[in-house]
Amino acid sequence: MSEFYVDPNGDDSWPGTERQPFATLGRVARAARDATDTVVVQLRAGRHALDEPLEITAGNIVFQAYGYGTAEKEKAVVSGGRHITGWRVHDGVWQADVGELDTRQLYVDGRRAERAGIDMLPGAVTSTETGYVTDITLNWHSPADVEFVYRGIYPWTEARCAVAATATTARGSTAITMAQPAFARAKDLYNFAWEGQTSRGPGLPTRVENDPAFLTEPGTFVLDRSSPGHHVLHYLPRPAEKPEQTQVIAPVLEVLLHITGATGVALRGLVFADATWRRPRADGFLHYHGGGYYEGGPVDTVTITEGQWVTVPRDSAVIPACVRVEDSADVRVEGCRFTRLGATGLGLIKGANLIVRGCDFDTLAASGVTATGSQDVLIEDNRVHQVGLDYSGSPGMAISGTRDCTVSRNQIANVPHCGIVGGPARGTRILHNLVTDTMTTLADGGGIYLSGPQGDGPANGALIRGNVITDTRTPYNFGLYTDYGVSWATIENNVVMRADSTAVLQVTPPLENVVYRDNFWDADPQGSDDVPAGVTYERNTTIAEPRDLDNATRALQTQAGLLRPR
Template sequence: MAEPPIFVAPWGDDTWPGTVERPLATVFAAQRAVRARTATMTGDLVVHLRAGTYHLDRTLEFRADQGDSGTGGHHVRYQPHRFGTAEQETVVLSGGRAVTGWTPGADGVWTAPVGDLDVRQLHVDGRRAGRAAHTTGIPGNVTKTETGYVTDSSVPLSWHGADGIEFVYPGVYPWSEARCAVAGITATEHGTTITMAQPAWDWARRLYDAEWHGATSEDGDQVDWVPLANPPLIENSRSFLTEPGTFVLDRSTPGQHVLHYLPLPGEHPERTEVVVPVLETLVAGSGTEQHPLTGLTLRGLTFAHAGWSGIRRTGGYLHYHGVNHYLGGGLTQFALPEGMGRVTVPTETARLPANVEFTHVARLALVDNHFTHLGAGGLSIGESSVDVLVRGNTFTDISGSGITVADSADCVIEDNLVHDIGREYRGSPAIALSQTRDAIVRHNEIHHVPHNGIVVTGGERARGTQVVANLIHHTMTALADGGGIYVSAPQGASFASGAVIRGNVIHDTVTSYNFGLYTDYGAAWVTVLGNAIHRGDTPVVLQVSPPLRHVAFLGNFWDAEPSGHDTPPDTVVVAGNTVLPGDDFTRALAADPAGADILATAGRRTATGQHPPAG
């Protein structure tokens, strides 16, 4: 027997009973009503949210010890009114606030006070505005120092708001992009000293310490690689505000920060909606390993407008790989293959947080939601979570990754659309699995992302991952040394318990030095079966360091033979794969019965079970 539903509407009142005629006004009041009833549930309990934007003044936190779990095998469901029908209402849970009080200046720039907010994202009529940027680096003859840089140019002295400026280093390692904040800019007898913010600058100098051998310039000369050399991108000074549609946060007066925005043609301060994030965690859910948060469903909702201020706290974002960044822990040296040099590898990393996070949950379902305008990652599932379903969601306009699952079991990630993520932290993958058990990633579409599409990292606890029938295209649009699918480290103890990468279509892996499907860094017990890979640097790689062990490439279709395909390492099997012409790959694939089946099944499934074109 179903529980009587609870209704919420922007025009409601939290003193009302939560009926359709007299709804509550806030999600928090609905949550209190739910908590009063979960102990005696006799059926699913549904919270119906009427159309509108619900501005959250604090994190919407679901906790097992506070009565947010469904009991008796039942679910608590939060959803828009008329969910699943043609009349489904649009509901936004927002962690932002509108910026008002704009003053247009004589130079066309609007200004508005925002108090002590550290604004990194600005959303103007639903569009993410970029931060004003200088794209030619530090001028003059530049030398890196222990504390920052010196230059014989005096131009940096004219950059307004020195302590708000941020240096960006694309490709600080080929697969990484670092961000380091400036602490101050001062004049010297012979030019300018730029002092970088600590402790991130010291950490960066230790982490990005490597040697590359064999690289040559176009004229054949040896190229010296200098970590943290003159940054090609510098952001967030009023001096850079020349491009319409960009903004700057001026932090010159502590606690009285000012936004500067140069509008696009046609925008007007009284008609243009400008939203900044306030919350860092929009929604969170948690229990314990013994008593997880269980039986919760969130569906049909939009999660929007949340940020992350980690760079301000540490002085930088030192990306290493995937969703991981460095916070000053241990480091080790790793030798690159064939005498190419060495690279420094962190032994300890931290994950970029997500704006929607769940830990120690069971029977959690996130279905048909929209994650957008977010300043960290989109969704994170972690810490001993089990039986989680992430289905039919859209992830877009996100600073970091789309979906991250770590240290969890029996999670299904299916039929999601992930695109235009990694807007600030460009090493972020669309979907990342770390040390998962029996996870399934299937029928998702991923496109236009700056680095890897799907990342699967293994280890002692990893087993049973299936990456099946995904459509992945236009990945690696910014950084190098990655792929549409990236798999590393041991994935189990045998082929039976290892990872299976099957039936995926991967095309247009964009930047140089990439592999459409990349098994790397000691990947073991991986079956790569019946995938279609084309328009990339190289379809797959057979020799890496540490070497691949127990990896089989069987029955795949690609547009070029991988290097060493006829003499693979003893620990790698390459058999039954087909090379199709690169200039007519999709037609040739469709003409092969097995290839046609791959094309027909890869990608998101619609309500009728059909798929959009996968070529």
């Protein structure tokens, strides 16, 4: 076994020993590639700043925090961010020249700063073919940096489109031209007829972000890119913050670590932080569902019932992850933290025999962990909270196109939409998870949400067992949601409390070979009084009194959630 050490205070000209460690992860990765046996890389405490993504293509390598597995484990942070210094103060606002820096997030003393914005577009606003007109003069400093947010175009969507330019008319009104192709695509995508109402296009924005004119709330920021190569970061400080004493980090990289084509890699006890995702520009972020968004192409019309229809993208892209494991096997991610990231934390893509265990995912713009097209995956004993901060449709965890994926004993909380999403897959097992405070922002989702075929028979169908789901927040949600043609799924021994609806049996397309058995909840599921042909509904118990339900399900509750409290 070869062992290397890396320390932010080291030197890349040194041999990488404990007494003479390397300084950078890039240097230690090169040394590891030259080794002929298993390599263990020990990261000493501190911020390991990356200038470019760390690419791992060879196997049999372990990256771990020094002292991992002991009480003396050190805090090693793998960071894709940049310290912002050189502040000047103008009218109480900090300003720094940041060159070509382009980021969507900012962290101040470890706290996420929100982008400055205003609720809704001011004035009397009308839509045009290329954007909007408002009857007042908009005094925006940098209109091409402004971004519109559209929350709830569909109850489960939140889109983002950039402004291209504004022009003031002789009458004092302002014409707003939206960036293309995003705006045209949004008009193609977002169309529906529902309960006698027909809507076409994205409608009016629900929030407007990123102009210095919006800096009224302490702790918010704006990135002004109006002078190419000379961008200016604006930050309105909170009380008691001082430029010379405050650590401000702007994420720069979009990817921190990319493991691809490797076998036998382990990540242990590390912190991955300070990455961004710059996608929502002229192409926009045309969210559809979960982590999926529209990049153009055919749009289909789906009829829900007579006179009710919705347009949907035929193909969707998926929000990427800042740490990616792709086309790799026998990869273990244990005891790590993923925080302050501008996209999804960890993505498992087309791999095999992958384990994510004992990790924390927090302060993320999108999801915690996703698995797509992988097989033999175990996601266990992880905590996911405060995610979906920029992309509100993002679930805490999501799996799709997988075979034999187990999501077990996790704790998911404070999620703007679904807690756990299982798309079409085979052999999915979602077991003994504790899912609380989901659906806090968008509607039409659930604590645990399944969609599409889950197998082709009882041997490889989905098993949803022993989960506890509480406090599913917004109206029109379901604690347990089997939606859009779920087939071959067994939902048993789960507990649902304080949801708008506990579950639903009548959906379009209808459920097939779905079993609801031995569940406990505080209200009957929708459709349980007229169970459809494709559903078996048996031995489920409704207990409306909270204390009685709590007492009756105590054993199930103690078996759900984290294996080890932390």
